[in-house]
Every structure is written in C-alpha cells, then in structure tokens.
Amino acid sequence: MSTLIETDVVILGGGIVGASAALMLARKGQQVVLLERDFCGSHSSGVNYGGVRRQGRPLSQLPLSQRAHEIWGNLHELIGIDGEYVRSGHLKLARSHADMTALHAYAEASRGFGLGLQLLDHAELRARFPWVGDVAVGASLCPDDGHANPRLVSPAFARAAQRLGTRVFEQTKVIQVEHDGQAFQVHSANGLQVRAPWLLNCAGAWAGSVAAKFGEPVPMHSGYPAMLVTEPLPVVMDVSTGVEGGGIYARQVARGNCVLGGGQGFALGPEQARPGQAAVLEILRNAAELYPFLAGAQAIRTWSGTEGYLPDREPVIGASTTQAGLLHGFGFAGAGFQIGPAVGEALAELVCASHTTHPIEAFSIRRFLSTPAAVSGDRHSIA
Numbered sequence: 001m002s003t004l005i006e007t008d009v010v011i012l013g014g015g016i017v018g019a020s021a022a023l024m025l026a027r028k029g030q031q032v033v034l035l036e037r038d039f040c041g042s043h044s045s046g047v048n049y050g051g052v053r054r055q056g057r058p059l060s061q062l063p064l065s066q067r068a069h070e071i072w073g074n075l076h077e078l079i080g081i082d083g084e085y086v087r088s089g090h091l092k093l094a095r096s097h098a099d100m101t102a103l104h105a106y107a108e109a110s111r112g113f114g115l116g117l118q119l120l121d122h123a124e125l126r127a128r129f130p131w132v133g134d135v136a137v138g139a140s141l142c143p144d145d146g147h148a149n150p151r152l153v154s155p156a157f158a159r160a161a162q163r164l165g166t167r168v169f170e171q172t173k174v175i176q177v178e179h180d181g182q183a184f185q186v187h188s189a190n191g192l193q194v195r196a197p198w199l200l201n202c203a204g205a206w207a208g209s210v211a212a213k214f215g216e217p218v219p220m221h222s223g224y225p226a227m228l229v230t231e232p233l234p235v236v237m238d239v240s241t242g243v244e245g246g247g248i249y250a251r252q253v254a255r256g257n258c259v260l261g262g263g264q265g266f267a268l269g270p271e272q273a274r275p276g277q278a279a280v281l282e283i284l285r286n287a288a289e290l291y292p293f294l295a296g297a298q299a300i301r302t303w304s305g306t307e308g309y310l311p312d313r314e315p316v317i318g319a320s321t322t323q324a325g326l327l328h329g330f331g332f333a334g335a336g337f338q339i340g341p342a343v344g345e346a347l348a349e350l351v352c353a354s355h356t357t358h359p360i361e362a363f364s365i366r367r368f369l370s371t372p373a374a375v376s377g378d379r380h381s382i383a
Contacts, residue, residue, distance in 0.1 A: 002191040002192070002193055003191060003192050003193065004193045004194075004195065005033055005167065005192070005193070005194045005195070006194075006195045006196070007031045007032060007033045007167070007194060007195070007196045008025075008030045008031040008032065008196060008197070008198060008351075009025055009030055009031070009032045009033070009196055009197075009198040009199075009200060009351055010032075010033045010034075010035065010184060010186050010194045010196040010198070010199055010200070011032060011033070011034045011035065011199075011200040011202055012035055012174055012177075012186070012199070012200065012201055012202060012203045012207075012210060013035075013036065013200075013201075013202035013203040013204055013206075013207065013330075014034055014035075014036030014038075014039070014040030014041065014042075014158050014168065014170065015040075015041060015043060015044060015045030015046075015154060015202065015204050015336070015340070016041065016045040016150075016153070016154045016157055016336060016337060016340035016341070016344075017045075017202045017329045017330070017332070017336060017340045017343050017344055017347075018034060018036075018200065018202030018203075018329070018344075019034065019040055019041070019045075019154065019155075019157035019158040019161060019344070020157050020340050020341045020343065020344025020345070021200055021202060021329065021343070021344035021345075021347040021348055022034045022157075022158065022161035022166045022168075022344075023078070023079075023157055023158075023160050023161040023164070023166070023344065024344050024345045024347075024348035025161075025166075025348045025351060025352070026161050026164035026165055026166045027164060027348075028348060028352050030348075030351065030352065031165065032161065032165075032166040032167070033166070033167045033169065033194045033196070034158060034161065034166055034167070034168045034169065035169050035172045035174055035186065035188065035192075035194070036158075036168070036169065036170045036171075036172060037171070037172065037173040037174065037206075037271075038170070038171065038271065039155070039170050039171070040154065040155045040157075040158035040159075040168065040170060041150065041151070041153075041154025041155040041157075041158070043204055043205070043271075043305050043306055044204055044205070044305045044306060044307040044308075044332075044334070044336070045150060045154040045204075045336065045337065045340070046150050046151050046154040046155065046305075047150065047151070047227070047303055047304070047305035048150050048225070048227075048305065048307075048334065048337050049147075049150075049225070049227065049249055049251070049259060049261045049337075050147045050148050050149055050150045050251065050259060050337065051090070051145075051147050051240055051242070051249060051251070051337065051338065052072055052085065052145060052146050052147055052148050052240075052337065052338045053090040053142065053145040053146075053240065053242070053338055054066065054069060054090075054113075054115055054142060054145055054338070055090050055092055055115060055117065055140065055142035055145055055242075056092060056106070056242065057335065057339075058313070058314065059109060059110060059113075060314065060362040060363075061314070061335075061339060062110060062113040062115075063113070063358065063359050064339055064342045064343065064346070064358055064359075064360070065338060065339050065342070066113060066114065067342040067345070067358060068338055068339045068340070068341050068342035068343075069144070069338075071341040071342060071345070072085060072148075072338070072341065075148075075153070078160065078341075079153070079156040079157055079159070079160040080156065080159075080160055080163075081152060081153075081156050083148045083149055083152045083153035083156060084148055084149040084152060084253065084254070085146065085147075085148035085149075085153070086146050086147065086148070087143075087144050087145065087146040088145075088146045088147060088238060088239050088240055088251075089141055089142065089143045089144070089145060089146065089238075089239040089240070090141070090142045090145035090146065090239060090240045090241070090242065091129065091132075091139050091140075091141050091239045091240070091241045091242075092139055092140045092141075092142075092241070092242045092243065092244055093125075093132065093136040093138075093139045093241060093242070093243045093244065093290060094136060094137050094138045094139060094140075094243075094244050095135055095136060095137065095243065095244070095245070096137060097137060099137070099244040099245055100121075100137055100138045100244075102244055102245075103119060103138070103139070103140040103244055104119060106140070107119055107140060115142050116142065116143055116144065117140050117141065117142055118140070118141040118142075118143065119138070119139075119140055119141075120138055120139045120140070120141060121137075121138050122136075122137050122138055124138075125138055125139050129238075129239070131236045131237060131291065131292070131293050132290065132291070133289050133290045133291060133292050135289045135290060136290060140244075141239070145240065146240060147240040147251045148337075149253075150337055153337075154337075157341075157344075169188075169192060171190075172188045172189075172190055172192055173188060173189040173190075174186055174187070174188050174189075174203075175187055175188060175189050177199065177210065177213065179323060179325075182197070183195050183196055183197045183325075184196055184197070184198075184199040184325065184326075186199070197325050198325050198326075198327070198351050199325060199326050199327070200327050200328075200329065200347055200351075201326065201327065201328045201329065201330060202328075202329045202330060202347075203330060204306070204307070204308055204330060205220075205222045205306045205307055205308035206308075207220075207308060207316075207328065207329075207330035207331070208220040208308065208330070208331075211316070211320075211328060211330075211365065214320060214322050214323045214326060215322040215323075216320060216321060216322055216328075216365050216368075216369060217368070218310060218316065218331070218365065218368045219310065219311055219368065220308050220309065220310050220330075220331055221308075221309055222267065222306050222307065222308060222309070223264055223306075223307045223308075223309050223333070223334065224264055224265040224266055224267060224273035224274075224275070224304045224305065224306060224307070225261055225263075225264065225265070225275075225304060225305060225307060225334055226261060226262060226263045226264060226265045226275035226276065226279035226280060226283060226302070226304055227259070227260070227261045227275060227302065227303050227304060227305075228259075228260055228261075228275070228280055228283060228299045228301065228302040228303075229257050229258065229259050229260070229299070229300060229301050230257055230258040230260070230294065230297040230298060230299055230300065231257065231297060231298045231299075231300050232255050232256035232257050233252070233256045233257070233258060233293070233294075233297055234256065235252060235254070235256055236252065236293050237250065237251065237252035237258065237291065237293075238252075239251075241290075241291075243286075243290070246262075247262055247263075247282075247286055248260065248261070248262035248283055248286040248287060248290065249261050249262065250287065250290075250291060257300075258291075258294060258297065260283050260287055261283065262279070262282060262283045262286060263275075263278075263279035263282050263283065264276075264279060265279050265304035267306070271306065272306075273304040273305060273306050274304055275302045275303065275304045280299070280302055284299070307332070307333065307334045308330055308331045308332070308333070309331070309333045309334075310331040310333065310368075312367075313333045314331070314333075314362065314363060315329070315330065315331040315332045315333070315336070315343075315363050316328045316329070316330055316331045316363055316364070316365045316368075317329050317343055317346065317347075317360045317363035317364075318346075318350070318360050318361075318363060318364050318365070319350065319364075320365065321364075321365060321366050321369060327347050327350055327351070328365055329343050329344075329347050342358065345358070346358040346360055
C-alpha cells in the first residue's frame with residue numbers, strides 16, 4: 001500500500017551531509033523527510049577513518065572547513081553526544097625533503113585561514129613525537145584538528161533531526177524522482193511517496209545518477225577505502241596522523257585500539273565493498289615504517305565503504321542548473337566527515353534564504369556541464 005507525504009524538503013541520503021542538512025533545516029522550522037536506502041551513516045559517513053581535519057584540504061574548501069570546525073566545537077549541544085570527538089591535533093608526516101617542501105608551501109598558502117600550522121623538522125618531530133619512525137624527516141602539526149567516531153556521529157545527526165520533527169525513513173530505496181512543474185515526487189520501493197518543492201541530492205556515491213536524470217551528468221566514480229583496527233595497545237599515539245602524498249593515516253582511541261587506513265579495496269556489489277588483502281598488507285607495511293610501536297600488533301577487523309570521487313577531487317555543492325528547487329551535496333572523495341555539518345548548513349540556508357553565507361561557487365555542478373540546460377519542469381526517474 002502506497003503512502004503519500006507532503007513536506008517542505010525531501011532529502012536523499014542519510015550520511016552526514018544529508019543528516020546535517022535535515023538537522024539545520026529542522027532547526028529553522030522546515031518540515032523535512034529524509035530517505036536512506038540502508039541505515040543512516042551506514043556507508044561512507046559511518047565507516048570512514050574518523051578524521052576531523054582541516055589540514056591538507058584544498059584552499060577552496062577551507063572557509064567551509066573552518067565553519068565546520070566551529071560546529072564540531074558544539075557537537076554535544078547539537079546532536080546530544082560527544083561522538084568521542086577530541087581535538088588531539090593532526091600531524092602530517094613528510095617522508096622526504098620534497099614532501100617537507102610541500103608542507104612548507106601549504107603552510108604559507110593557507111596562512112590566512114587560521115589553521116595555526118606548526119612545521120617541525122626532524123629533531124623537533126623526534127622530541128615531541130618519539131613514537132614516529134625514523135623514515136619521517138619532518139611534519140606539519142595542526143594543533144586543533146582531531147578525530148571522532150563516525151559510527152556514533154553520523155547516525156546521531158539524523159537522530160537529532162528526528163527529535164526536532166524530521167521524518168526519517170531508513171531501508172527506503174528511492175526508485176523514481178519526477179517533477180510535475182510544481183513539486184518533486186519521490187517514489188520508493190516500499191510504496192512511500194513524498195512530495196516537496198525542494199529536493200536535496202545528498203546520496204553519496206549514488207548521487208551522480210540523480211544528477212544525470214535531471215540533465216546534469218558528472219564524471220563521478222566509486223572508491224572503496226581500505227580500513228583496519230588493531231587490538232587494544234598501550235596508548236602511545238596522541239595525535240591523528242596522515243602522510244604528505246597519501247598512503248596511510250592512523251589514530252589511536254582512548255581504549256588503545258589503533259584505526260588505520262590507506263589504499264583501495266573493491267566492490268562486492270552495488271552497496272558492499274571489501275578492503276582486499278593487497279590493500280591491508282600495504283597498510284601494515286607502511287605502519288611498520290611510520291609507527292614502529294605497532295610492530296607485531298594484531299589487526300582484529302578490516303572493512304571498507306563506498307565513496308564518490310570526481311576528477312578534481314572537489315565536491316558538488318549548491319543549486320542545480322537545470323531544475324529549480326534541486327540542490328546537490330555530494331562527491332566529497334572520502335573527506336566529507338569533517339566538512340559535512342557546514343555543507344548541511346549551507347544547503348539549509350539556500351532553502352530558507354535562497355543564498356548562503358558560505359563561499360560555495362567553486363563547487364557548482366556547472367563546472368562539469370559544457371552547455372547547461374535551461375531550468376525546466378521535465379519528469380525524470382531513477383531506477
């Protein structure tokens with residue numbers, strides 16, 4: 001039996017971007033329906049590394065990232081839990097002098113954004129972080145960056161929105177979206193239908209198909225980050241870490257477990273992924289060099305998720321060029337956890353005020369469209 005709900009805004013995707021948008025809209029008095037094909041935060045938003053960092057982001061993202069940093073500072077008040085969020089600092093390691101030069105260049109370029117980066121040479125690094133391997137020649141420290149538990153934080157945004165009146169429907173796969181000239185009609189496999197003048201496309205790795213159905217195809221592909229966690233160990237690592245040029249990232253939680261990631265896994269199907277043996281072995285090899293205290297530690301669990309990547313590694317945020325009332329928020333290339341709350345805020349502002357105080361022009365979907373079509377009320381569907 002089908003059920004029709006009329007609302008102000010319908011959001012596709014219950015990851016941290018969609019759930020944050022729902023929460024910010026609910027706080028502004030909007031009636032919202034959030035549709036998630038699985039469970040809120042069950043894909044990239046809930047299975048990622050948990051880094052809450054500004055350091056290393058493209059300069060274009062830093063204004064949004066700084067706003068997100070402010071929001072994270074009030075996390076408990078906003079969502080009702082602390083999410084194991086700590087401002088431990090983020091240490092980006094350099095394995096060569098060329099890497100160190102790149103860290104210096106980034107520190108100079110980002111100087112006006114208030115990151116407070118501290119550049120450490122080899123001696124300073126060894127003195128402050130003696131657990132780092134000798135393969136590191138230096139590092140850049142962002143003292144107020146940190147990490148959190150995504151398995152707690154991402155669903156908590158959806159629950160907080162729900163407490164303010166948002167209707168959240170999990171295990172609700174959207175099969176068709178259409179616009180009749182007045183409003184969007186969203187149809188799901190379980191018979192639920194939602195009608196609303198605003199549609200937020202926050203469907204993560206699956207958002208490209210929604211955009212394409214409205215005449216805005218984007219060259220997005222899926223990625224499957226490889227992750228593992230060790231047995232509890234004596235607490236040694238007191239900052240979240242990454243490496244210039246990529247390859248591995250690691251943090252240690254209060255219980256002593258070390259969470260590590262790096263490389264790519266593979267898809268088991270349209271909604272499932274696995275890290276793969278090669279990726280896990282590469283993480284362990286890098287870990288032994290960079291974090292010698294992990295030698296002999298047992299990995300107790302491995303996992304992966306599905307993320308959406310665009311060629312320029314920048315997200316799509318903002319209004320559709322073809323359909324009034326359609327807003328996009330996707331393609332965060334594995335870096336949406338920290339910035340997600342600010343993106344949700346920006347999308348909520350667009351709905352409520354037709355503009356946002358955040359600089360999002362660089363993230364317009366227009367950059368992928370050679371000849372943007374005129375706004376229309378054509379019907380579209382997703383299968």
